[in-house]
Amino acid sequence: MKKIGSHISFKAPNYLVGAIEESLKNKATALMIYLGAPQSSRRVDKEKYKLDEYIEKYKNIIVPEDIVVHAPYITNPANPEKQEFTIDFLVQEIERMNYIGAKHLVLHPGAHTKFERSHAIETLIDSLNKIFERTSNVEISIETMAGKGTEIGKTLKELKYIVEKVKNPRLNICLDTCHIWDAGYDIKKLDEFIDELKKYDLKKLIKVIHVNDSKNPIGAAKDRHENIGKGFIGLDPLKKIVNSKEFEDAIMILETPWVNGTPIYDKEIEMLK
Numbered sequence: 001m002k003k004i005g006s007h008i009s010f011k012a013p014n015y016l017v018g019a020i021e022e023s024l025k026n027k028a029t030a031l032m033i034y035l036g037a038p039q040s041s042r043r044v045d046k047e048k049y050k051l052d053e054y055i056e057k058y059k060n061i062i063v064p065e066d067i068v069v070h071a072p073y074i075t076n077p078a079n080p081e082k083q084e085f086t087i088d089f090l091v092q093e094i095e096r097m098n099y100i101g102a103k104h105l106v107l108h109p110g111a112h113t114k115f116e117r118s119h120a121i122e123t124l125i126d127s128l129n130k131i132f133e134r135t136s137n138v139e140i141s142i143e144t145m146a147g148k149g150t151e152i153g154k155t156l157k158e159l160k161y162i163v164e165k166v167k168n169p170r171l172n173i174c175l176d177t178c179h180i181w182d183a184g185y186d187i188k189k190l191d192e193f194i195d196e197l198k199k200y201d202l203k204k205l206i207k208v209i210h211v212n213d214s215k216n217p218i219g220a221a222k223d224r225h226e227n228i229g230k231g232f233i234g235l236d237p238l239k240k241i242v243n244s245k246e247f248e249d250a251i252m253i254l255e256t257p258w259v260n261g262t263p264i265y266d267k268e269i270e271m272l273k
């Protein structure tokens with residue numbers, strides 16, 4: 001079955017059990033959580049996750065491998081000044097994931113800020129190597145970025161360079177449809193885009209796809225997600241990606257805005273199927 005779900009909040013009092021139940025209500029078969037607030041490194045004790053109850057009731061309905069975890073935004077693995085903090089934090093985050101059995105950690109490659117772009121990229125490569133050395137099992141998917149501000153990881157060429165340098169079988173790619181569109185790639189021409197991915201040997205590394213429409217025209221480099229079918233990409237191209245044979249093993253995750261204070265993931269998942 002197609003693996004599709006959305007970003008779901010992971011919160012008190014039911015944590016894992018709550019997140020799974022909300023996903024099932026949306027007819028999702030996968031989900032993505034942050035193990036704490038996306039903008040914070042504060043984390044609750046693992047004992048609170050309700051892991052036993054999840055295993056007992058839901059483990060066979062949504063398997064742990066299909067619970068994607070997104071690293072918090074504050075981690076910038078490309079910033080040399082914050083590298084030590086980021087590595088330590090992500091190593092612990094991966095330990096929390098191993099406790100659950102979650103497999104994919106989505107990580108933003110970071111921003112080069114005041115540093116040279118090349119220095120930031122080498123820092124990212126070094127961070128990834130050190131994280132892999134100190135952890136096991138969990139795979140990291142670095143996300144394709146819109147190129148807002150000084151973000152790195154905007155082009156396939158740059159992502160290829162990073163993957164090639166790290167050369168670790170636990171390093172994958174998370175394709176974000178809004179970001180890649182904003183970065184200037186015309187995903188409406190899907191065959192050509194897939195050829196481009198293959199040219200860089202990256203297609204096979206796409207394990208997670210963030211399915212979002214974009215509030216902006218192609219190349220805008222803004223990173224503002226829109227609801228499915230309401231933006232500049234549109235429903236049909238997104239539906240094609242979700243149902244493409246080429247991406248049949250990737251986990252599809254929606255990160256679309258809430259409407260009038262509530263998520264509409266249930267409707268959007270239905271639209272995309």
Ligand code: FE
Nearest residue numbers: 070106108143
């Ligand atoms: Fe992201």
Ligand code: FE
Nearest residue numbers: 143176210255
């Ligand atoms: Fe994303």
Ligand code: ZN
Nearest residue numbers: 178179223225
């Ligand atoms: Zn985004």
